[in-house]
Amino acid sequence: EPEVTQTPSHQVTQMGQEVILRCVPISNHLYFYWYRQILGQKVEFLVSFYNNEISEKSEIFDDQFSVERPDGSNFTLKIRSTKLEDSAMYFCASSRGETGELFFGEGSRLTVL
């Protein structure tokens, strides 16, 4: 069964460093998303992406964050200068249509020291 895959599963970085989290969505899906979950808190929407542009973003998704689909298969989340509060589990998801079922990856745990 097709799956959304995410790498790395866990990344540890120093505050101020750039981090790129990678996702491979399901191949025939057209809509892509990033969510995050800070430990002990709710899963929160970050951004949705369609047709090579951001379709919606939350207040969390500030200028430190960016997304791109560099090669038609990967979907990346970049955090330019990480802060301690960026430590969280980041989930990628994809869907075939705008209102279709979301399929989630296993998540990438980011630890900022």
Added chain:
Amino acid sequence: AQTVTQSQPEMSVQEAETVTLSCTYDTSESDYYLFWYKQPPSRQMILVIRQEAYKQQNATENRFSVNFQKAAKSFSLKISDSQLGDAAMYFCAYRLYNQGGKLIFGQGTELSVKP
């Protein structure tokens, strides 16, 4: 703003028994979807069941069913004949009808199943 609340951080059920997980939400909108997602340990979140707000009939998927009370803004999940593989974190989520993949999640309920 829309919010989703799951008031049970943890629940436990005996294998083969029935358990109900609670979820309430707050919205002023009339067109929306509600979902239950299951996240086994170290695995992806997967969709368990989905309910369209305009449908009065409660959704069912095999052993999983919901009790959707629109006026009360309540959306509980019933798991019948619980199995060991049902042990997981369960998330209730809400989405506006026209807002694509922007889900609003509850805090989650961790379900354990005792053999």
